[in-house]
Amino acid sequence: xIIEPRIRGFICLTAHPxxxxxxxxxxxxxxxxxxxxxxxxxxxxxxxxxxxxLASRITSAFGSNxxxxxxxxxxxxxxxxxxxxxxxxxxxxxxQAQAAGLYAKSxxxxxxxxxxxxxxxxxxxxxxxxxxxxxxxxxxxxxTNPVTxxxxxxxxxxxxxxxxxxxxxxxxxxxxxxxxEPCTEEDIANTVxxxxxxxWDMWMEALxxxxxxxxxxxxxxxxxxxxxxxxxxxRKGTIGRAKDHLExxxxxxxxxxxxxxxxxxxxxxxALVTQASSAIxxxxxxxxxxxxxMKEKGIHEGCIEQMQRLFAQRLYFSGGVPTDDKGRIxxxxxxxxxxxxxxxxxxxKEATTxxxxxxxDLEGYKTDFYNLFGFKVNGVDYTxxxxxxxxxxxxx
Ligand code: NAD
Ligand code: NA
Numbered sequence: 001x002i003i004e005p006r007i008r009g010f011i012c013l014t015a016h017p018x019x020x021x022x023x024x025x026x027x028x029x030x031x032x033x034x035x036x037x038x039x040x041x042x043x044x045x046x047x048x049x050x051x052x053x054l055a056s057r058i059t060s061a062f063g064s065n066x067x068x069x070x071x072x073x074x075x076x077x078x079x080x081x082x083x084x085x086x087x088x089x090x091x092x093x094x095x096q097a098q099a100a101g102l103y104a105k106s107x108x109x110x111x112x113x114x115x116x117x118x119x120x121x122x123x124x125x126x127x128x129x130x131x132x133x134x135x136x137x138x139x140x141x142x143x144t145n146p147v148t149x150x151x152x153x154x155x156x157x158x159x160x161x162x163x164x165x166x167x168x169x170x171x172x173x174x175x176x177x178x179x180x181e182p183c184t185e186e187d188i189a190n191t192v193x194x195x196x197x198x199x200w201d202m203w204m205e206a207l208x209x210x211x212x213x214x215x216x217x218x219x220x221x222x223x224x225x226x227x228x229x230x231x232x233x234x235r236k237g238t239i240g241r242a243k244d245h246l247e248x249x250x251x252x253x254x255x256x257x258x259x260x261x262x263x264x265x266x267x268x269x270x271a272l273v274t275q276a277s278s279a280i281x282x283x284x285x286x287x288x289x290x291x292x293x294m295k296e297k298g299i300h301e302g303c304i305e306q307m308q309r310l311f312a313q314r315l316y317f318s319g320g321v322p323t324d325d326k327g328r329i330x331x332x333x334x335x336x337x338x339x340x341x342x343x344x345x346x347x348x349k350e351a352t353t354x355x356x357x358x359x360x361d362l363e364g365y366k367t368d369f370y371n372l373f374g375f376k377v378n379g380v381d382y383t384x385x386x387x388x389x390x391x392x393x394x395x396x
Contacts, residue, residue, distance in 0.1 A: 003082055003386050005375045007171065010279040012373040016382070017390045019374025020088035027055060027304040028096055031062040034308050039064035039316040040133035042214070044124065046071045046111050046203060049086025050372070051274045052222050053137030055303035057093065059311050060133065067103035067128055070394075071111050071120055073140075077388045085373050087392065094394040103127065105394035111138055112199050114146045114206075121210045123396055130214040134207065136200045136221040139276040143194040146202075152193035155238050156280050157183035163232040166351060168285040170278070170365050175353045178281055183238050195242035197221070197249025200264075204253045208260065217262045218315065219253065221246055222269050225332060226286070227341055229348060233282050247328060265321065267310055267329040272303060273368035284365060289347045290335065291361035299334045302368075306331050 006013040043060040047053035048070030060066040070090060077083035090106055097104035105123060109116040124131055144151045157180055164179040183191075192198075200221050207213050223243045226234050234240055246266060253264035271277065271287050278284060294300040301309070314321055314329045324330050334340065347359050356362055370376040 001080065001386060001388060002383065003388065004382070005370060005373060011275065012370075012375070014082045014373065015085040015088055016082070016374035016377075016380065016386065017088040017091070017388065018386055019371070019377040019380045020085050021092035022377045022380050023371060023374065024054075024058070024089055024092040024096065027058045028062050030304050031059055031308060034063065034312065037063040037312045037316055039066065039311050040218070041066050042128045042131045043068045043133045043135065044071070044120065044131045045069070045135040045137065047135075047137035047139065048072050048106065049074050049090045051137065051139065051272075051276075052269060052303050052307065053135060054086070054089055054093070055307040056135040056137060058304060059307040061093075061097050061102050061104065062100070063308070063311060065102060068097070069120065069123060069128070069131070070104075070106040071116060072106065072108060073110055074108055077390065079389065082388045083390065088374060088390055091390045091392045094392055098393055105396055106392060107396050108392075110144070111203075112143045112146065117203060117206045119396070121206065121212055124212040125210070130212050130217075131207075132214040132217050134204065134213075134217065134219040136203065136219060138199070139274070140194060143199065145193065145198075152190040154191040154194040154242070155183055155187045156233060157181065157187060158232040158237045159183055159188065159241070165229070165282050166285055166348070167281045168288065168356065168362070170284045170288070170362060170369065173353060173356060173362055175285065175351055175356055180233060180281060188238050188241050191238040192242045192245045195239060196245030197252070200246065201249050201253055204264065205256060208257060208262075213257070213260050213262060215260050217257070217260060219262070219264045220315065220329075221250070221264075221266050223247055223266045223328070224271065225268050225336070226271060227336075227344065229345065230282055230286055233280065247326070250327065265315075265323070265327075265329050267314070268332045269306055270301060270332045270335045272306075273365055273372065275372060278369060285351060285360070286344070286348075288356070288360040288362050288365045289344045289351065290340070291364045292359065293340050293343045293347070294334065295361060295364070297340065299340075301334070
């Protein structure tokens with residue numbers, strides 16, 4: 001069929017298999033162009049199908065020749081209805097990996113459940129024995145706790161007071177003022193339950209108990225800090241509480257991995273266009289100004305460039321893993337540079353519907369958004385008849 005984007009607010013209802021494949025191939029080529037990383041050889045990626053998780057899997061496989069197992073939650077296609085982008089991404093990745101002689105298998109299901117954890121452990125035992133790196137890169141609005149059976153929903157709200165600031169509708173380019181009402185105590189607890197560290201801890205405990213973590217195994221989860229501008233709705237809002245919890249969980253996990261000499265890290269990553277970040281008010285305006293400034297300075301990065309730097313210059317850096325005073329790995333260092341942040345803050349004051357096309361990178365934002373779903377990707381023929389039914393070769 002001919003597959004076109006069907007946008008509804010912050011999401012696109014369709015995805016293009018060839019565009020998703022091209023995105024994956026571009027990321028693989030980037031990784032190969034940067035040479036070998038002396039990294040982990042057996043890697044489990046939880047949240048492996050899009051964004052930072054997919055880029056971590058590509059960096060492991062094509063940077064270190066690693067065998068990879070990916071866990072994700074994606075929708076397969078039905079005749080006449082496309083799959084979700086992460087499905088097509090994984091199909092493309094596993095085709096490329098297997099063609100390169102690399103082990104690549106995956107599990108599609110709810111990573112928060114006991115069942116998917118057990119299935120993953122069984123697969124590691126059967127095929128790899130143990131893993132030496134576990135990447136935890138889940139982004140989800142909802143989680144059912146397998147112990148209590150309670151389903152929690154996260155919210156993106158400020159804590160304590162109403163937050164009023166500028167935002168942009170990135171489809172129309174209209175800049176307006178929005179006010180977000182503060183959350184309740186229950187909202188905070190629910191957001192921490194979904195996006196905090198509890199599930200990461202449960203995964204690491206289950207893997208450790210099952211004996212499938214290699215001596216000295218490392219695990220990494222991803223966090224975000226960002227500027228003062230977005231603080232009320234991000235780092236000091238409900239999601240920030242979840243990130244505080246995630247960061248605190250790293251030392252809890254490191255404590256529990258004493259038996260194997262393992263270590264848990266949080267890496268603070270750069271703001272990027274993903275399905276998750278497009279839905280957060282204020283953030284798209286910040287990102288469009290940030291992209292403009294970082295591109296002008298020649299320091300803009302996407303997920304794959306970020307993961308390349310994480311693996312080559314932080315995790316597997318010969319001089320040991322550099323961290324900040326709170327033990328966090330920082331690859332948001334270029335985003336947070338004073339010259340970058342000063343310029344973004346100045347542009348923020350000037351941003352209106354009229355000025356944004358010139359002072360911000362709204363086009364870059366939009367292109368990245370379409371690219372997430374495999375659209376507007378260079379070299380793809382969108383007029384060609386395309387088979388929506390694509391198999392994931394390593395799906396267990
Ligand atoms: P993403 O939406 O691109 O990826 C989320 C992944 O989680 C996908 O593979 C999806 O299939 C999987 N997933 C979601 N629910 C699942 C479930 N129940 N079971 C199994 N898999 C599930 O998100 P992303 O932006 O790459 O975010 C990954 C992490 O990076 C998050 O912790 C996020 O907060 C963090 N981060 C994001 C940014 C940013 O700007 N996007 C910046 C810094 C840190
Ligand atoms: Na991810």
